[in-house]
Amino acid sequence: MTAPNLTAAAGPDYGSTVFGGWRRAAAADWQAYTRHEFVRRLGDGSLPRAAFLHYLVQDYVFLANFARAWALGVVKAGDLEELRAAAATVDALVNQEMRLHVTACAAAGIAEKTLLAAEEEIENLAYTRFVIDAGLSGDFLDLLAALAPCVLGYGEIGAWLGDAADDKTYADWIDSYAASDYQALCRSVGRLIDRAAAARLGAAPEASPRWADLCRTFRTATRLEVAFWDMGLRGGR
Amino acid sequence: MTAPNLTAAAGPDYGSTVFGGWRRAAAADWQAYTRHEFVRRLGDGSLPRAAFLHYLVQDYVFLANFARAWALGVVKAGDLEELRAAAATVDALVNQEMRLHVTACAAAGIAEKTLLAAEEEIENLAYTRFVIDAGLSGDFLDLLAALAPCVLGYGEIGAWLGDAADDKTYADWIDSYAASDYQALCRSVGRLIDRAAAARLGAAPEASPRWADLCRTFRTATRLEVAFWDMGLRGGR
Amino acid sequence: MTAPNLTAAAGPDYGSTVFGGWRRAAAADWQAYTRHEFVRRLGDGSLPRAAFLHYLVQDYVFLANFARAWALGVVKAGDLEELRAAAATVDALVNQEMRLHVTACAAAGIAEKTLLAAEEEIENLAYTRFVIDAGLSGDFLDLLAALAPCVLGYGEIGAWLGDAADDKTYADWIDSYAASDYQALCRSVGRLIDRAAAARLGAAPEASPRWADLCRTFRTATRLEVAFWDMGLRGGR
Amino acid sequence: MTAPNLTAAAGPDYGSTVFGGWRRAAAADWQAYTRHEFVRRLGDGSLPRAAFLHYLVQDYVFLANFARAWALGVVKAGDLEELRAAAATVDALVNQEMRLHVTACAAAGIAEKTLLAAEEEIENLAYTRFVIDAGLSGDFLDLLAALAPCVLGYGEIGAWLGDAADDKTYADWIDSYAASDYQALCRSVGRLIDRAAAARLGAAPEASPRWADLCRTFRTATRLEVAFWDMGLRGGR
Numbered sequence: 001m002t003a004p005n006l007t008a009a010a011g012p013d014y015g016s017t018v019f020g021g022w023r024r025a026a027a028a029d030w031q032a033y034t035r036h037e038f039v040r041r042l043g044d045g046s047l048p049r050a051a052f053l054h055y056l057v058q059d060y061v062f063l064a065n066f067a068r069a070w071a072l073g074v075v076k077a078g079d080l081e082e083l084r085a086a087a088a089t090v091d092a093l094v095n096q097e098m099r100l101h102v103t104a105c106a107a108a109g110i111a112e113k114t115l116l117a118a119e120e121e122i123e124n125l126a127y128t129r130f131v132i133d134a135g136l137s138g139d140f141l142d143l144l145a146a147l148a149p150c151v152l153g154y155g156e157i158g159a160w161l162g163d164a165a166d167d168k169t170y171a172d173w174i175d176s177y178a179a180s181d182y183q184a185l186c187r188s189v190g191r192l193i194d195r196a197a198a199a200r201l202g203a204a205p206e207a208s209p210r211w212a213d214l215c216r217t218f219r220t221a222t223r224l225e226v227a228f229w230d231m232g233l234r235g236g237r
Numbered sequence: 238m239t240a241p242n243l244t245a246a247a248g249p250d251y252g253s254t255v256f257g258g259w260r261r262a263a264a265a266d267w268q269a270y271t272r273h274e275f276v277r278r279l280g281d282g283s284l285p286r287a288a289f290l291h292y293l294v295q296d297y298v299f300l301a302n303f304a305r306a307w308a309l310g311v312v313k314a315g316d317l318e319e320l321r322a323a324a325a326t327v328d329a330l331v332n333q334e335m336r337l338h339v340t341a342c343a344a345a346g347i348a349e350k351t352l353l354a355a356e357e358e359i360e361n362l363a364y365t366r367f368v369i370d371a372g373l374s375g376d377f378l379d380l381l382a383a384l385a386p387c388v389l390g391y392g393e394i395g396a397w398l399g400d401a402a403d404d405k406t407y408a409d410w411i412d413s414y415a416a417s418d419y420q421a422l423c424r425s426v427g428r429l430i431d432r433a434a435a436a437r438l439g440a441a442p443e444a445s446p447r448w449a450d451l452c453r454t455f456r457t458a459t460r461l462e463v464a465f466w467d468m469g470l471r472g473g474r
Numbered sequence: 475m476t477a478p479n480l481t482a483a484a485g486p487d488y489g490s491t492v493f494g495g496w497r498r499a500a501a502a503d504w505q506a507y508t509r510h511e512f513v514r515r516l517g518d519g520s521l522p523r524a525a526f527l528h529y530l531v532q533d534y535v536f537l538a539n540f541a542r543a544w545a546l547g548v549v550k551a552g553d554l555e556e557l558r559a560a561a562a563t564v565d566a567l568v569n570q571e572m573r574l575h576v577t578a579c580a581a582a583g584i585a586e587k588t589l590l591a592a593e594e595e596i597e598n599l600a601y602t603r604f605v606i607d608a609g610l611s612g613d614f615l616d617l618l619a620a621l622a623p624c625v626l627g628y629g630e631i632g633a634w635l636g637d638a639a640d641d642k643t644y645a646d647w648i649d650s651y652a653a654s655d656y657q658a659l660c661r662s663v664g665r666l667i668d669r670a671a672a673a674r675l676g677a678a679p680e681a682s683p684r685w686a687d688l689c690r691t692f693r694t695a696t697r698l699e700v701a702f703w704d705m706g707l708r709g710g711r
Numbered sequence: 712m713t714a715p716n717l718t719a720a721a722g723p724d725y726g727s728t729v730f731g732g733w734r735r736a737a738a739a740d741w742q743a744y745t746r747h748e749f750v751r752r753l754g755d756g757s758l759p760r761a762a763f764l765h766y767l768v769q770d771y772v773f774l775a776n777f778a779r780a781w782a783l784g785v786v787k788a789g790d791l792e793e794l795r796a797a798a799a800t801v802d803a804l805v806n807q808e809m810r811l812h813v814t815a816c817a818a819a820g821i822a823e824k825t826l827l828a829a830e831e832e833i834e835n836l837a838y839t840r841f842v843i844d845a846g847l848s849g850d851f852l853d854l855l856a857a858l859a860p861c862v863l864g865y866g867e868i869g870a871w872l873g874d875a876a877d878d879k880t881y882a883d884w885i886d887s888y889a890a891s892d893y894q895a896l897c898r899s900v901g902r903l904i905d906r907a908a909a910a911r912l913g914a915a916p917e918a919s920p921r922w923a924d925l926c927r928t929f930r931t932a933t934r935l936e937v938a939f940w941d942m943g944l945r946g947g948r
Contacts, residue, residue: 064320067311068848074308074327075369076611078687080353083301083331090311091328094320116317122938125931126837132312133840136847137550137779139613202683209676213552220836227833305611313848315924359701362694363600370603373610374542374787376850439920446913450789457599464596538794541785548782548801549843554827557775557805564785565802568794590791606786 011156012183014190018197018205019148026219033149033222034156038229043161045169051235052170053108058124058231060101060115065128066150067093072135073143078199082140085192104172123231127224134217141196141210145217148193149225155186248393249420251427255434255442256385263456270386270459271393275466280398282406288472289407290345295361295468297338297352302365303387304330309372310380315436319377322429341409360468364461371454378433378447382454385430386462392423485630486657488664492671492679493622500693507623507696508630512703517635519643525709526644527582532598532705534575534589539602540624541567546609547617552673556614559666578646597705601698608691615670615684619691622667623699629660722867723894725901729908729916730859737930744860744933745867749940754872756880762946763881764819769835769942771812771826776839777861778804783846784854789910793851796903815883834942838935845928852907852921856928859904860936866897 011034013020023030038055041047070093073086102112135143158177165174176182201208248271250257260267275292278284307330310323339349372380395414402411413419438445485508487494497504512529515521544567547560576586609617632651639648650656675682722745724731734741749766752758781804784797813823846854869888876885887893912919 064317067320067324068314071308071311071324071327074331075305075312077305080301080335083304087304087308087327087331090308090324091332094311094324095328098317120931122837122935123833125841125935126833129840129844130836132844132847136610136843137613139611139616142613199683202681207676209673220831224833224836357694359600359698360596362604362698363596366603366607367599369610370606373606373847374850376848376853379850436920439918444913446909447911457594461596461599538791541794541798542788545782545785545798545801548805549779549786551779554775554809557778561778561782561801561805564782564798565806568785568798569802572791 012159012186014152014155014186016152016190016194018193019152019190021206021211022145022148022215022218025215026222029219029222029226030149030153033225033229034153034160036226036229038233039157039161041233042170042173043165043167045167047170048235051233052173053105053110054235055232056101056105056108057110057115057118058121058228060098060105061118061120062124062128062228063093063098063101066131066147067098069128069131069135069143069147072132073140073147076135076140076143078140078196082192082196085188100176121231123224123227127221127228130224131221134221138217139200141193141200142214142217144193144196145214146221148189148218149221151189152186153222153225155183158182249396249423251389251392251423253389253427253430255430256389256427258443258448259382259385259452259455262452263459266456266459266463267386267390270462270466271390271397273463273466275470276394276398279407279410280402280404282404284407285472288470289410290342290347291472292469293338293342293345294347294352294355295358295465297335297342298355298357299361299365299465300330300335300338303368303384304335306365306368306372306380306384309369310377310384313372313377313380315377315433319429319433322425337413358468360461360464364458364465367457367461371458375454376437378430378437379451379454381430381433382451383458385426385455386458388426389423390459390462392420395419486633486660488626488629488660490626490664490667492667493626493664495680495685496619496622496689496692499689500696503693503696503700504623504627507699507703508627508634510700510703512707513631513635516644516647517639517641519641521644522709525707526647527579527584528709529706530575530579530582531584531589531592532595532702534572534579535592535594536598536602536702537567537572537575540605540621541572543602543605543609543617543621546606547614547621550609550614550617552614552670556666556670559662574650595705597698597701601695601702604698605695608695612691613674615667615674616688616691618667618670619688620695622663622692623695625663626660627696627699629657632656723870723897725863725866725897727863727901727905729904730863730901732917732922733856733859733926733929736926737933740930740933740937741860741864744936744940745864745871747937747940749944750868750872753881753884754876754878756878758881759946762944763884764816764821765946766943767812767816767819768821768826768829769832769939771809771816772829772831773835773839773939774804774809774812777842777858778809780839780842780846780854780858783843784851784858787846787851787854789851789907793903793907796899811887832942834935834938838932838939841935842932845932849928850911852904852911853925853928855904855907856925857932859900859929860932862900863897864933864936866894869893 013023038047038051042052067090070086070090074083074090077083077086102115105115106112131143131146134146154177158174158179161174162178165171197205201210205211250260275284275288279289304327307323307327311320311327314320314323339352342352343349368380368383371383391414395411395416398411399415402408434442438447442448487497512521512525516526541564544560544564548557548564551557551560576589579589580586605617605620608620628651632648632653635648636652639645671679675684679685724734749758749762753763778801781797781801785794785801788794788797813826816826817823842854842857845857865888869885869890872885873889876882908916912921916922
């Protein structure tokens with residue numbers, strides 16, 4: 001087993017110059033998130049099983065609320081393409097990804113009723129409610145800036161670990177985000193972001209007076225991802 | 238061609254005693270909606286083509302906003318089953334029913350871009366925005382009371398015309414709502430309503446202090462369906 | 475009694491170039507709204523009393539929902555000044571203007587419980603729910619584009635009739651909108667609009683890709699004002 | 712200086728049996744919140760100045776978002792009295808309490824621009840966004856269950872310290888919550904809660920199927936108050 005390559009270049013931008021810009025503006029937090037100790041230890045297999053299981057349970061609760069945030073995207077969609085993308089994502093999260101999670105947890109000995117009875121950790125709660133409020137208070141693009149770190153960050157982590165990790169302990173988890181269909185989803189969300197930004201900010205998004213706010217939203221969501229990994233590492237205490 | 242049987246008994250309650258109660262409390266408006274002249278003339282084929290096409294175009298805009306209202310149901314879901322039902326409905330509306338509508342309109346000579354450029358009639362706008370606000374201001378059950386007249390009323394109309402109408406002019410439209418899969422959808426929404434009511438109002442929903450408000454929401458939505466048919470009959474002017 | 479001067483130049487822009495632009499883009503509808511027969515007959519005193527009272531009752535219900543829309547402005551405020559302006563407006567509408575309405579209605583022989591029991595007309599419902607949904611689906615500026623026609627249009631109507639009308643039948647109503655404090659409120663909302671636009675669209679709002687959408691929102695709200703006057707004229711039937 | 716009496720009986724229920732019930736169901740967390748070390752040290756004057764100032768700055772950001780949550784109460788109000796109470800509270804928070812905070816902070820040497828530039832701590836963010844989402848996903852009563860721990864808990868803390876503390880270091884802070892007008896506000900919110908519960912749950916709220924959920928919301932908000940004090944004690948690090 002070798003440690004994942006820590007000096008990896010910046011991850012893929014999934015075809016989105018806007019995401020690229022947001023990530024640059026949050027570079028230190030993005031690094032703390034995507035190269036977090038929890039992530040590295042998923043990669044080298046040293047993450048305690050209990051921490052992983054605690055994370056899995058919290059992530060199930062996270063998914064339900066993350067789907068609610070994407071549903072707000074349906075409410076706020078500005079045109080048909082945004083409507084379709086958000087609707088498909090909600091359904092995929094609720095009726096596919098959450099079910100896969102139930103299966104994965106069952107394989108790990110966690111019953112579905114344990115998932116449902118789990119007390120939501122404060123870091124978990126903070127993250128999803130922040131995303132929902134970013135959507136409620138802003139427009140579709142503000143919502144995307146809050147959703148992006150999770151969707152695309154997991155893509156980057158999956159791609160990195162899929163490449164760099166050779167330990168097999170958490171290979172199932174890694175494979176699900178390194179997989180070509182997840183990477184394709186990231187590219188389609190990347191396109192959605194650039195398209196939504198062009199429709200609202202024009203051809204030079206970084207010159208918009210909203211740019212600083214969008215960067216702040218993205219960065220706060222990234223900080224909350226870091227806190228989520230911290231919570232995972234703390235592992236149910 | 239014979240006129241549809243006007244003395245038809247009350248329609249199916251789709252297994253929902255709550256829906257049955259709401260419908261009884263709005264009996265006159267419900268009758269005006271489900272036995273509207275627009276509906277009868279769909280049944281006997283006397284509805285002018287222009288009125289039907291005008292309705293189809295407006296209904297496309299309606300569907301987009303109705304999907305947004307169901308998405309608010311995802312945001313407001315109280316448990317997994319509510320979350321799954323709402324998410325599946327959003328996706329079905331946006332990624333199936335709206336596409337079928339595009340096909341049906343194309344068959345009638347209406348290009349998709351005509352659909353998208355259509356100016357929304359005030360009756361159309363009034364209805365969907367009322368439903369969305371009922372959801373925003375209330376809880377999941379308040380939202381269902383506003384959604385129910387459309388979903389279940391079209392079921393009742395489809396079942397009635399499918400049975401009573403023998404004119405073929407609008408058979409495609411009638412068949413889509415008389416069809417067993419649409420009728421099954423109605424039964425599943427009926428179950429969702431009773432389940433949501435039980436979880437919030439208890440075993441005797443009609444005894445709840447919220448009952449009168451829920452009935453009012455249902456009745457207002459029903460009145461807005463009547464106005465929608467009026468608008469359809471007016472036929473693009 | 476003389477008829478108000480119908481060839482009045484365009485009303486004041488309340489110091490807002492953005493409002494001026496929105497109004498130009500909706501010129502025909504704006505004219506139909508601010509020079510509506512209902513308005514003219516308020517001015518020359520020929521409006522039937524029953525129509526006025528019907529309007530007053532509906533306007534009370536309108537105010538409650540309009541206050542809810544401004545409350546969404548508090549939820550969506552982007553900075554302290556937007557927060558303060560929206561909060562002060564909500565309180566003024568609910569705890570001052572609605573109370574004045576109760577007094578005015580009482581003077582006209584309409585009891586408060588009649589106000590509360592009034593069935594909301596569809597044109598009334600359409601308007602406020604559209605504004606609320608514009609706020610829910612968009613950002614603070616989208617909400618302002620939907621709120622502006624009511625606030626500033628009543629200012630323009632008040633200023634025009636205050637100037638041109640010499641009949642005294644509806645002088646109380648006219649005076650309340652011609653009054654310097656209402657005109658000052660209009661200027662402060664004008665400033666709020668330009669400030670909110672600058673913060674989101676930059677120095678050339680009309681060049682923003684959002685401009686067409688904002689104009690459409692403003693125009694739809696203006697059309698709904700026209701429908702509201704139509705409803706008033708219909709006068710309770 | 713003496714330590715505040717730690718064995719104080721349960722605080723006032725502000726005339727609200729519903730609040731009393733919620734508090735009982737969250738007894739351990741309520742105790743952890745209202746008798747938190749941060750609170751005790753406010754009382755005996757041992758709280759480090761830096762911790763207090765850090766708390767003040769975070770509390771300013773908190774107030775802005777808490778006002779947004781109350782504004783959601785205006786959006787969700789079920790009748791005139793709920794509308795008026797929520798509107799008055801929003802205005803009081805934004806246009807009075809936040810201004811007092813600016814004054815208090817200035818007296819402590821913290822400029823208003825420092826307040827506005829403060830980075831929101833995760834515990835702060837978690838709390839207000841949870842409250843906003845409780846309102847968005849539920850009805851007016853769900854929102855009140857999330858708002859109550861802050862409003863009424865500060866009342867209880869103020870009353871307790873006002874009574875038990877004789878150190879003067881933080882007397883200004885203590886006095887503002889021990890003051891008769893704040894205590895009166897608590898009683899009026901207590902009435903609002905019982906009234907809102909009666910209108911939605913009937914005469915026996917604890918027998919409602921919603922009771923467990925409301926208790927959970929109240930308890931989560933209480934846990935988030937504990938985390939807020941923890942953050943305050945950590946004091947800006």
